[in-house]
Amino acid sequence: MARPRSAGYDDQRDQILAKAAALFAQQGYTATSMNQVAAACELSKAALYHYVRDKHALLALVAEAHVKRLDAVVDEVLALNLEPEPRLRELIVRFVREYSNAQNEHRVLTEDVKFLDDAERASVLGIERRVVGAFANAVAAVRPALKPAELHKPLTMLLFGMINWMFTWLKPAEDGQRLTYEQMAPMVADLFFGGVGAVSLPDAPASSSPVPRKKTPRKETAL
Numbered sequence: 026m027a028r029p030r031s032a033g034y035d036d037q038r039d040q041i042l043a044k045a046a047a048l049f050a051q052q053g054y055t056a057t058s059m060n061q062v063a064a065a066c067e068l069s070k071a072a073l074y075h076y077v078r079d080k081h082a083l084l085a086l087v088a089e090a091h092v093k094r095l096d097a098v099v100d101e102v103l104a105l106n107l108e109p110e111p112r113l114r115e116l117i118v119r120f121v122r123e124y125s126n127a128q129n130e131h132r133v134l135t136e137d138v139k140f141l142d143d144a145e146r147a148s149v150l151g152i153e154r155r156v157v158g159a160f161a162n163a164v165a166a167v168r169p170a171l172k173p174a175e176l177h178k179p180l181t182m183l184l185f186g187m188i189n190w191m192f193t194w195l196k197p198a199e200d201g202q203r204l205t206y207e208q209m210a211p212m213v214a215d216l217f218f219g220g221v222g223a224v225s226l227p228d229a230p231a232s233s234s235p236v237p238r239k240k241t242p243r244k245e246t247a248l
Contacts, residue, residue: 038076041066046087050129054137085145088138091130092152099159109166118210125206
């Protein structure tokens with residue numbers, strides 16, 4: 026019979042995931058040992074294995090928990106039934122807020138997901154694509170002409186690029202910058218909305234039978 030979980034099991038495991046994500050982000054997944062994770066969590070190695078099977082499982086849990094949190098944020102915003110522009114603004118603001126507290130986890134997602142096995146990676150990327158798809162639909166709802174022109178997804182990736190890049194240079198706690206992530210979030214939305222209306226749609230193709238393009242392997246994208 027499996028040993029029953031303690032009342033604080035989930036909280037302790039969340040702390041383990043956070044400490045592991047910090048170590049993976051700082052020194053890389055392959056360079057991090059379970060001994061280091063146990064030390065960071067102030068646990069014995071035996072106690073650590075009560076919460077996680079091994080380092081590989083730990084990585085999978087970190088990545089999965091992160092994308093599931095982002096997916097939950099999307100569901101929370103969609104449940105508000107907002108009009109198109111307020112909906113997209115709310116998504117942007119909440120994602121900046123979420124990223125500000127999960128930069129380690131996001132680095133793990135973008136750099137270490139390659140170490141997962143095929144099934145684990147497919148599960149994580151499947152949730153990730155659902156999140157990106159929800160954003161793309163929100164962008165298209167703001168300007169419906171983007172969807173037939175197949176521009177709603179590229180513009181969504183540009184939006185994520187703007188959000189992700191911000192965390193490489195804006196570090197208020199380290200640099201003493203006066204701007205906070207909370208203050209920057211609506212600015213990101215303002216900048217995106219100020220520019221999205223100015224995007225020119227490409228001309229319709231002259232022929233109804235365009236020349237087929239050679240397909241190239243698709244690179245997996247990360248939020």
